[in-house]
Amino acid sequence: MLKIENLSCNYRQIIALSDVSLHINRGEIVSLIGANGAGKTTLLRAISGLQNTKKGKIYFEGSDIAKLESHDIAKLGIVQIPEGRGLFSILSVEENLRLGAYIRSDKDVQNDIEKIYIQFPILKEKRKEYAGTLSGGQQQMVAVGRALMSRPKLLLLDEPSMGLAPIVVEEIFRAIKELRDKGTTIFIVEQNAFLALSITDRAYVLENGKIVMSGNSNELLRDERVKEAYLGA
Amino acid sequence: MLKRYNISQDIIVLAILLFIAPFFFQNDFIYEIAIVSLLNALICVGLNMLMGYAGQVSLGHGAFAGLGGYIAVILSSNYGISPLFSIFIAIVTMAIFAFIISKPILKLRGHYLAMATLGVGIIISIVLNVEDELTGGSDGMSVDSFSVFGYEFTDSLQWYILCAVLLIFTIWMFKNLINSPFGRVLKSIEGSQKAANSVGINVSHYKSVVFVISVVIATLAGSLYAFFSGFISPSEASFSHSIELVVMVVLGGLGRVYGAIIGAVILTILPQLLTSFEDYQTLIYGAIIIFVMMFMPKGIASLFDDIKRRLFAQNK
Numbered sequence: 172m173l174k175i176e177n178l179s180c181n182y183r184q185i186i187a188l189s190d191v192s193l194h195i196n197r198g199e200i201v202s203l204i205g206a207n208g209a210g211k212t213t214l215l216r217a218i219s220g221l222q223n224t225k226k227g228k229i230y231f232e233g234s235d236i237a238k239l240e241s242h243d244i245a246k247l248g249i250v251q252i253p254e255g256r257g258l259f260s261i262l263s264v265e266e267n268l269r270l271g272a273y274i275r276s277d278k279d280v281q282n283d284i285e286k287i288y289i290q291f292p293i294l295k296e297k298r299k300e301y302a303g304t305l306s307g308g309q310q311q312m313v314a315v316g317r318a319l320m321s322r323p324k325l326l327l328l329d330e331p332s333m334g335l336a337p338i339v340v341e342e343i344f345r346a347i348k349e350l351r352d353k354g355t356t357i358f359i360v361e362q363n364a365f366l367a368l369s370i371t372d373r374a375y376v377l378e379n380g381k382i383v384m385s386g387n388s389n390e391l392l393r394d395e396r397v398k399e400a401y402l403g404a
Numbered sequence: 405m406l407k408r409y410n411i412s413q414d415i416i417v418l419a420i421l422l423f424i425a426p427f428f429f430q431n432d433f434i435y436e437i438a439i440v441s442l443l444n445a446l447i448c449v450g451l452n453m454l455m456g457y458a459g460q461v462s463l464g465h466g467a468f469a470g471l472g473g474y475i476a477v478i479l480s481s482n483y484g485i486s487p488l489f490s491i492f493i494a495i496v497t498m499a500i501f502a503f504i505i506s507k508p509i510l511k512l513r514g515h516y517l518a519m520a521t522l523g524v525g526i527i528i529s530i531v532l533n534v535e536d537e538l539t540g541g542s543d544g545m546s547v548d549s550f551s552v553f554g555y556e557f558t559d560s561l562q563w564y565i566l567c568a569v570l571l572i573f574t575i576w577m578f579k580n581l582i583n584s585p586f587g588r589v590l591k592s593i594e595g596s597q598k599a600a601n602s603v604g605i606n607v608s609h610y611k612s613v614v615f616v617i618s619v620v621i622a623t624l625a626g627s628l629y630a631f632f633s634g635f636i637s638p639s640e641a642s643f644s645h646s647i648e649l650v651v652m653v654v655l656g657g658l659g660r661v662y663g664a665i666i667g668a669v670i671l672t673i674l675p676q677l678l679t680s681f682e683d684y685q686t687l688i689y690g691a692i693i694i695f696v697m698m699f700m701p702k703g704i705a706s707l708f709d710d711i712k713r714r715l716f717a718q719n720k
Contacts, residue, residue, distance in 0.1 A: 219601070219602055220601075221598055221601065221602075240606075241601040241602065242601050242604050242605055242606045242607070245601065245602055245603060245604035246604050250602055250603065251598075251602040252599075252602075253596070253598045253599055253602065256599075257595070257596035257598050257599030257602075258595060258596065258599070259588075259591055259592040259594075259595030259596065259599070259600070260595050261591050261594060261595060261659070262588060262591050262592060262595065266588055266591075267592075269588070270588060270589070270592050270600075270603055270605075271603050273589075273603050273604050273605055274603070274604035302595075303595075314599075317599075317603065318603075320603075321603060321604065
């Protein structure tokens, strides 16, 4: 579904990504793990068109999207939940969800909002409140809900666990898993390697802008090098 | 439904206040200040949409208002075109101008955007000073009286009513716009450009549209000001006028519809009270911005919220 070939990105002289290649199959849930500053967010931004690429190709369903504008990429069905959630804080929870459906023109939007309220009942209670006044966990739920409202083909998540209490993280990850079970393809960037590896099918390990390892998440969980570098064992 | 009702309610209150106000105006000088306040408020409503909702700072709106005013004045005084039609042409011209410059300028953010609008503003002001055959240079030029379909605007009350009606109408449009899908898109851009992009919103397009709307409103107000005062000079388009407008919006409250009016009224009256400090005006404005940012970043309009909340809490 998504195929990245030899992608490189620079910030001025600093190389953020060099020769990154990876692929994500339809229906898969794949993670990218790595330390702070490894280039994880840059890669997600490049896929979404928020970051200029220096060379390389990004194919989505067969066509190269590396040079498209970000809002056009969103229309193709790639939706990102940015790091720090990027909520529209002066809009209500429900308005945030509704804007998630910005690119849709069908009549099912209200139905989908109800579905999200079933998944996250707290959001129904808070639906008239400004998104900016919610707790971190609730905001992450709004961000996930907003992304789902576009009925994405590929959902990109940037550090969904960041700044959240462990119990909230569990809830968010349970929701992510349910989404995958319903057929959404998901790509997660996550610093918490254990968490990411435990819910994904496959994973890539990024170090200093290069992919240094890849494989089944289960195997990576048992890999000595991964254990030492990322799992703190 | 309730929301709509509330909107018309505040506008009615505003209309009543504006209607009662002239009974307390004892002389032409006070009228003049009131009219200038209304026109500044008009520009601020547009600028507030750009700054408070779309999150884009402009340090060039004084220059846009001035240039728009010059276009209208030159067309009517030098070419004999009727004032109303001159203003219309000025608006169309400035809208096209704003649309063209918005494309490169609004790609910038934060300080860089502010610097770019500042640059455009200064260029406009230099051109108005230098092109003296057309503009009268730094001495400015006198302006013919204003008439609409033969009806002449001569006394202050007529001007006051015209400006008040325009302001009420603009606010009514503004409120409807902010609570429409278009307004939600603007608020989303203010919240997070990245996220707005990633739900498929063409952020740069919307920023351009708001920029154009705000420049159109500035042009209208700038032209009317020139016709009202019977005179226009490059100082209307100066950097300090642009700063003044930004201070009005910030003081009143970013993203607050009525904040812009409060800011405009206070900062139009204040210089009259501080005439002996004229040399320090820009300094005082700077101090106001710092003070507002430190102690009430949401502006004066937010103080009313606090008062309302306290009253409400007591009733409970």
